[in-house]
Amino acid sequence: MLAEVIARAGEVVLGKERQVRLGLACLLARGHLLIEDLPGVGKTTLAHVLARVLGLQFSRIQFTSDLLPADILGVSVYQPASGDFCFHPGPIFAQLILADEINRATPKTQSALLEAMEERQVTSDGTTQTLPEPFFVIATQNPRHLIGTFPLPESQLDRFLMRIRMGYPDRQAERALLKGRDRRELLQTMEPVIDGALLLALQGAVTRIHCSDALLDYVQDLIVSTRGSELFADGLSPRAGLALMHGAQAWALLEGRDMVLPEDVQVVAPSVMGHRLCPAEGSTQGSSEVRIEELLAAVPIP
């Protein structure tokens, strides 16, 4: 069933199975996903596809520098007929939110979204509104063209379980893309593979994937190694450790296993750790993902 989800998504997002899987794993682990790459590589398509195949309510918010929190959360509007204030829910009241170019908005607006992501509820004018279940945010961010943007601070980045990069498609995939139908059209024809209830059940199953002591040893070894490493400015937080474990659990489920293996940790580690680890001052070579691969190669599996 999950394989079918991946296969269907792969029909649209060509040659990006790894990214599709990671995105799916992120959602299964009840995490939010940050996609960082240049425009036009399929970030939005990926979010769309996930929403379609999982049968989720989809809502897209294009972030701009003049976007206000109320534009996301919704506003209370005076109703002359009844004389009451009535809450008009904003676009955030959907199961899957695509927050496009999140770094274009002001910090105030960003934090409104991020707060909602963390609390899974919205408080406006003293009333608290619960967000629908399941609730995912897929945010995209353009790493270039930093003029007029507000890069997310580290504390905010931590709210995202994973950060993935799309990357260019390989030659074969690109050719298929060029030859094939329009992606938008394809999206419209996609039928959901699973529904919301099943998705919730799968999320529950993720937490029951077995993590043995030996695996926790390995996770701890990894975390400890980032704390003393010269490659990174700071080490991973305990929350990052939890994120790593949840991500690995979700990956194991995707692999059809009932236990987490060190390989699962290794697969999700670059995505989970990449945005949480700043390169140390003076070390400039390589992206954070490359550095994390180095780290993984250096920490033996106990």
Add this chain to the structure above:
Amino acid sequence: MMDRRPDRLGMNSLLLIAALSLAPLVPRLPAWIVLVCAGCLLWRFAVENRAWPGPGRVLRLGLTLVVVAAVLEYYGTLLGRDAGSALLASLLALKFLEVRKLRDCMVALFLCYLLLLAIFLYSQSPAIALYSAVVVVLSMATLVRLNHSTGTDLRYALGLASTLSLKAVPLMLIMFMLFPRIPGTLWGFPGERDGDVTGMSEVMEPGSVRHLSRSYAPVFRVEFDGPVPARSQMYWRALVLWWTDGRRWERGVTSSALDPGLSFARQGAPIKYTVTLEPSRKPWLPALDLPIVAPRGTRTRPGYLLEHRRVSRERQRYTLVSYTRYRTDALDRVERELALQLPAQLSLRVRALARALRRESTDDLGVARAAMDYFRQQPFFYTLEPPLLGDDPVDEFLFSTRRGFCGYFAAAFVTLMRVAGIPSRIVQGYLGGEYNPAGDYWIVRQADAHAWAEVWLPSRGWVRMDPTAAVAPERVELGIDAVRELTLRGFELGQLSSDAVRRLIELGWFAGAWRTMRLYWDLANLQWHRSVLGYDQQRQRHLLRSLRLPELSWRGLLLTLALVLAAAMLLLAVTTRRARRADPVQASYRAFCRKLGRAGIQRHPAEGALAFAARTVAARPDLKASVDSVTALYLRIRYGGLSGVDPVQRLRQQVARFRPRPARQCA
């Protein structure tokens, strides 16, 4: 943890250990204690396996009190070796009536260890040591079994116990070398009655040597340094008997009355030899006729005898020098009187025979030879099962029964000589011995006990006369084993020609092999005693000196020992810490990776098992089945929470069976 109840298998193995620990003590314990022990163990066995009811609290308390009281009544004390081990044995057995929890099992098991230690108070033979070692390993396995979860199988427990024991061996050796020795033996236990050390007594009566002839226990062992006398010349003298009442023969003489010197005229070459004497409660030290010096720690006794100054329970070694050809000095008055002493009544027939012998020759030697001829020519028979003799044994033996062994002949001969006026006496000791070619030494056993006569001739002094040799030369030439063999087959010595005897006693293949084995076992025993039990204070000092270690006092030695032990424990702690990290599952998987490494596929330390398996299969598709199987099982145990002994063993077996052929070299 300690409140856990042991399962049936654990309990049964504990019962087995208890039975094994009790077994060597059984011959040393009174029968009723053995019965109590067997009863308790069987009851427990039935409770465990046949769902019998266990004893109540009152019954248990009552039984314990009764048994303790009975031991006290039987031995008169609760202390000491015999009473102590009896008490320990019965209390161990009684403990089983209340064993319920793991804690009780531990107590019972440690009592077993204590009992195994108690056995060494009785015997320190290599057989006992080996037996104890085996039981210790088994009990350790039981300990493992009891402490582990119920899933542990016995094979695993035994393996672990054996490994632990092997690891303890170096520590044991260090302890053996360095533990301060007190002067004396390690296990010497003074002042105990000792039923098993039999020996010749100072009184000879008809039939008194007979119980010795059945005993196979070694009395002493001899290594000759230089020429070895013929077996028929190996007369080991231990005792001289002078006084008789017609039936009993005794020393009957105060030592002050006679000259205890060893002076005599020596002829021929000296014979040097070393005697290793088994512990006995008798003071005498057997020496070849006749010794010339008394070694240290011994003194001389009248009749060219050697005696210990102090009776010792330890094995002792003496170096002696003897001359088998000698001429002794003149008799003094007291000696002559004693050597001519006769019982109050003596039958007329005996006196008549003596007179007849006297008339045969003018000199004493001729008379003695005539007496020897009398024994040779008349139908006398040598037998180990002679008929019983009445009030006048000499008369009955000489004229009616005419069947007997050494003591009978010696007594009759000496009596005749004395009646004929020739000073004579009986010498008790041992004749011959068994040669052990494995260790080049002779074993003299209780069965080799012998009695012969000595007559005093004016021209030659004391001369040995062995009337047994006249009747049964086989006894002298072939040894007691041959005699026994013949007697068992219903022959009496004196009937057969010596060729027939030789043919008869020729050993079959099996008996020969058995004898060789026995001799090797004796050698092993001797070496054990020399190198293990004989490792005393002096040899410890010697060893330390040869290791160029400073000579240490008691305190220094103990301190060294403590330091060595501390170091050993530290080492142990470090190694076990490492071992904990490398649990059996990991060890198996590492072995698997090593095998693949030899086949050309190395696993990186940070490479997951699954990734490694995928890479391996990609490189070597022929190994797919076994690699996948091992990897899946390993992952399931290590990361999938699969526990228990069985999967671990399965993994070990699979890895053991995994033998990848090296990759074919690509041209």
